[in-house]
Amino acid sequence: DQQVKQNSPSLSVQEGRISILNCDYTNSMFDYFLWYKKYPAEGPTFLISISSIKDKNEDGRFTVFLNKSAKHLSLHIVPSQPGDSAVYFCAASVGGYQKVTFGTGTKLQVIP
């Protein structure tokens, strides 16, 4: 039972354009959402997060949008850069002790 789903395994975007990575979840108890970025042969690194009391959080080129009614969140990267090429994991957790559930990841390729 995959509670966090990233239905697009890969995405290619031209440098300078917007990258939009999508994530859906099924557990309505999730109240904290995160995006992690992973380069090959490295561990995931934290990128940006949002709590369920917000619908948008922005950090530089990265913006996360949360639509609780649709149980959907998205990560926008603008403008996309070749260094953004990586696998992006969506993750979610329920309040309290952190049992974070990860999606299967979307591989983003930014083409120069």
Place this chain on the structure above:
Amino acid sequence: DTAVSQTPKYLVTQMGNDKSIKCEQNLGHDTMYWYKQDSKKFLKIMFSYNNKELIINETVPNRFSPKSPDKAHLNLHINSLELGDSAVYFCASSQDGFSGNTIYFGEGSWLTVV
């Protein structure tokens, strides 16, 4: 200066063997984790320790035994290795284990059981 370090990075071993993966964090965090990423790329939590105390124990075979000698270390020992144990194992840590605290991952340990 690596925040979460795990060794070995690569491990190839035969079925039936017992092996350990060591993990250390120098961030002063109270909570440490082991995650497993399998061939289908699912990244799933296995264990979570807070100040050496087991907090989360997912449905993991009891061949897997975490050991936390102190809050900066969380080692993973695996007995009687099976082919299906082949995966990437990530150690991680966070400030206190509560939602909202960033999880810092190690680089992963690639385990191949042959």
